[in-house]
Amino acid sequence: MDLPFFITQFISGLTMATLLFLVASGLTLIFGVGQVFNFAHGSFYMIGAYLGYQVVSVWGVNFWFGLLLAALGAGICGMLAESLFLRRIYGRSSEGGFQILLTYCLILIIDDLVKLVWGAEYKSLPRPDGFVGPAIIGDLYIPSYNLLIIAIGLVLVVGAWWILKYTRPGRIARASAVDREMLGVLGVNVPLTMTMVFGIATALGGMAGALAAPLRTVTPGAGIEVIIDSLIVVVLGGMGNFWGAWLGALLIGEVNAFAVAFVPKWASLFSFLVMVIVLIFKPEGLFAPRKIRKV
Amino acid sequence: MQKKIVTLLLLTIVAFVLAPMAALSADKVIKIGAMYPMTGRAGLYGKDSVAAAEMAIDEINGKGGVNGYKIEAYFTDSKAKPAYAVRVAKRYITDEEVDFLFGVVSSGVGLAVTEVSAQNKVIFVGTDHASTRLTVDNFQPYYFRVSNNTFQSMAAGALYLKELKKTRPWSTIAFIGPDYAYGHSQWDEVKYNLDRYGVEYKVVGEYWPKIFAPDYTPFITSLLKDKPDVLISGFWGGDTVAFIKQAQAYGIFNKTLYFHPDAGGNYELMSAMGDELPSGLILSARHHNNWPATELNRNFVQEFKRRTGRYPTYAAEGAYAGIYVIAQAVEKVGNPDDTEALIKAMEGMKIKLPEDPDGFTSYIRPETHQIVQSQAIGTVVKNSDFPPATRMLGDWKVYPGEDLIPPVEYINNKRKQ
Numbered sequence: 019m020d021l022p023f024f025i026t027q028f029i030s031g032l033t034m035a036t037l038l039f040l041v042a043s044g045l046t047l048i049f050g051v052g053q054v055f056n057f058a059h060g061s062f063y064m065i066g067a068y069l070g071y072q073v074v075s076v077w078g079v080n081f082w083f084g085l086l087l088a089a090l091g092a093g094i095c096g097m098l099a100e101s102l103f104l105r106r107i108y109g110r111s112s113e114g115g116f117q118i119l120l121t122y123c124l125i126l127i128i129d130d131l132v133k134l135v136w137g138a139e140y141k142s143l144p145r146p147d148g149f150v151g152p153a154i155i156g157d158l159y160i161p162s163y164n165l166l167i168i169a170i171g172l173v174l175v176v177g178a179w180w181i182l183k184y185t186r187p188g189r190i191a192r193a194s195a196v197d198r199e200m201l202g203v204l205g206v207n208v209p210l211t212m213t214m215v216f217g218i219a220t221a222l223g224g225m226a227g228a229l230a231a232p233l234r235t236v237t238p239g240a241g242i243e244v245i246i247d248s249l250i251v252v253v254l255g256g257m258g259n260f261w262g263a264w265l266g267a268l269l270i271g272e273v274n275a276f277a278v279a280f281v282p283k284w285a286s287l288f289s290f291l292v293m294v295i296v297l298i299f300k301p302e303g304l305f306a307p308r309k310i311r312k313v
Numbered sequence: 314m315q316k317k318i319v320t321l322l323l324l325t326i327v328a329f330v331l332a333p334m335a336a337l338s339a340d341k342v343i344k345i346g347a348m349y350p351m352t353g354r355a356g357l358y359g360k361d362s363v364a365a366a367e368m369a370i371d372e373i374n375g376k377g378g379v380n381g382y383k384i385e386a387y388f389t390d391s392k393a394k395p396a397y398a399v400r401v402a403k404r405y406i407t408d409e410e411v412d413f414l415f416g417v418v419s420s421g422v423g424l425a426v427t428e429v430s431a432q433n434k435v436i437f438v439g440t441d442h443a444s445t446r447l448t449v450d451n452f453q454p455y456y457f458r459v460s461n462n463t464f465q466s467m468a469a470g471a472l473y474l475k476e477l478k479k480t481r482p483w484s485t486i487a488f489i490g491p492d493y494a495y496g497h498s499q500w501d502e503v504k505y506n507l508d509r510y511g512v513e514y515k516v517v518g519e520y521w522p523k524i525f526a527p528d529y530t531p532f533i534t535s536l537l538k539d540k541p542d543v544l545i546s547g548f549w550g551g552d553t554v555a556f557i558k559q560a561q562a563y564g565i566f567n568k569t570l571y572f573h574p575d576a577g578g579n580y581e582l583m584s585a586m587g588d589e590l591p592s593g594l595i596l597s598a599r600h601h602n603n604w605p606a607t608e609l610n611r612n613f614v615q616e617f618k619r620r621t622g623r624y625p626t627y628a629a630e631g632a633y634a635g636i637y638v639i640a641q642a643v644e645k646v647g648n649p650d651d652t653e654a655l656i657k658a659m660e661g662m663k664i665k666l667p668e669d670p671d672g673f674t675s676y677i678r679p680e681t682h683q684i685v686q687s688q689a690i691g692t693v694v695k696n697s698d699f700p701p702a703t704r705m706l707g708d709w710k711v712y713p714g715e716d717l718i719p720p721v722e723y724i725n726n727k728r729k730q
Contacts, residue, residue, distance in 0.1 A: 023538050030530035129352060138357040140551045140585040142558065152564055161562030233559050234527045235551030239353035243527050275531035282535065286492060286523045
């Protein structure tokens with residue numbers, strides 16, 4: 019295989035991985051902190067895509083403002099959903115049925131709301147100025163917008179990681195994953211922390227939606243399309259593990275890209291194959307958080 | 314006192330329940346049980362189908378109905394799930410005692426509902442789903458389809474590609490389409506028809522993304538490496554939008570001819586993409602808002618716009634046609650109860666529909682119960698007559714229905730398998 023093709027294929031895998039990770043990182047954050055598997059997380063991605071559409075295609079304002087509003091809007095919707103509904107099922111992961119039912123209902127409700135506001139027609143928004151054409155580097159032919167997605171994704175990943183690792187709110191969020199009661203005793207406003215975590219997670223999802231919108235179709239039901247792949251990524255990386263999700267996304271993106279190149283007929287099988295193999299040998303995922311025993 | 318109130322309440326409820334029944338039994342009614350998806354990506358087609366079916370029903374009932382019968386339709390969300398649609402269809406038959414089953418967008422749902430129709434001997438009028446299997450491999454006498462199937466579209470596509478050789482010599486093709494019955498039938502049928510018309514070609518790539526997959530970039534980069542002269546696409550709906558947007562950024566349309574003959578030219582693509590839709594793509598669909606330029610088609614499109622505030626996607630015309638086919642059959646038989654006579658009336662039925670160009674009338678082929686219609690293939694050109702679209706199809710090439718239907722030996726072979 020020649021090198022330019024390898025690089026082109028690698029970058030197309032990386033684009034997919036970045037968008038996947040932006041959705042999956044929020045999903046894994048919510049799971050890590052609240053022990054809730056939020057099936058409706060994809061719906062915040064969809065809300066972000068529609069807000070981007072509203073700003074760019076309806077109001078005619080620029081793309082960057084669309085991105086910002088998408089993140090803000092999805093974050094606020096996420097916080098609302100958390101404080102109205104999801105707050106009631108924290109820590110009840112043993113009763114998985116509850117979580118699936120509640121979050122699945124949320125998907126249906128959000129889908130219908132989106133249809134009420136924007137209609138069932140497919141929407142599309144153009145790429146931002148300056149990122150319409152391809153970047154041509156020697157023999158390489160790569161859409162500049164894909165490079166932008168990868169760059170923004172990188173900044174967000176490092177930023178989110180830094181916040182979690184080095185700031186006080188980040189430390190509190192991580193601590194609440196371990197022992198919420200103790201955190202409360204120490205005087206931290208735990209419910210508020212959870213709401214904030216939810217807001218950040220859904221804002222990341224919303225941003226992914228708006229970033230993906232110039233490439234994909236903005237449509238009711240877009241949320242369900244991304245949630246399955248994100249679920250695979252989160253399970254691969256180990257539920258609740260931030261870097262695990264990143265590695266999982268990278269693995270799925272690249273396996274998919276090269277499977278398409280070499281065995282196109284069976285390509286869609288490979289992401290599931292990877293998941294099966296990982297689950298057989300490491301059922302807790304590649305980077306499962308260490309089990310902490312309560313004394 | 315309390316007892317009196319309870320009795321009164323009960324009586325009121327009974328009156329409410331019985332009143333509509335009484336009204337119904339006095340009227341003569343043709344009952345149609347329709348199923349369309351209202352959610353997800355196919356929801357747009359469901360909504361448009363319902364609106365167009367209601368439009369046809371209003372038109373017919375407004376003129377006094379058919380032989381004194383009014384048409385009445387039930388609409389239920391099929392959820393695009395075969396098992397669920399089967400339950401709805403059975404309920405329609407047992408509880409509502411419908412005379413016709415109607416609708417469905419997904420071929421998977423269509424294949425499931427056709428079994429219910431056969432078992433219960435209730436006619437199923439298919440309006441949107443396009444898998445040829447319903448009229449060929451899995452054919453049963455109670456099934457009728459009133460829009461073209463993929464075989465017809467692909468036969469038109471093969472004829473187009475044959476002619477194209479004269480003006481733009483090509484030799485290699487690649488295919489990309491969704492990995493389920495619909496996509497696979499298209500690929501088999503286009504190859505069959507290219508062979509049938511003696512067109513030489515070499516396949517350099519074949520790609521099967523999942524349906525509704527949001528990301529096609531790895532497929533596009535692989536296609537760039539294959540360098541096909543013609544890329545045949547079998548996507549529909551939002552998948553087409555996503556694929557074209559992603560492919561465009563790689564400049565693929567400058568090097569390869571994008572050819573999408575069954576559902577590529579659907580109006581929702583033009584309305585979603587506006588200026589972003591590249592000119593020169595070669596597309597078709599089972600109904601077009603700007604072709605044929607007949608009065609019937611113009612009226613259909615404008616009336617739909619008046620009622621809904623938007624221009625129809627291709628699915629609407631199928632549902633509209635389905636109601637008129639039922640009306641014409643009942644008119645001939647005189648009542649909606651004699652199913653066998655209705656089948657006879659529908660076999661070979663000729664009916665002028667919005668998508669018929671001058672000089673052609675749609676008819677239902679008795680061997681397959683499949684409607685035979687012309688197909689027009691066009692090129693993306695600038696046209697702002699149907700906003701929000703700013704591009705529509707033009708430079709039409711038209712293929713009469715007779716040239717597009719599968720030969721009898723093809724049908725017999727498939728049915729034997």
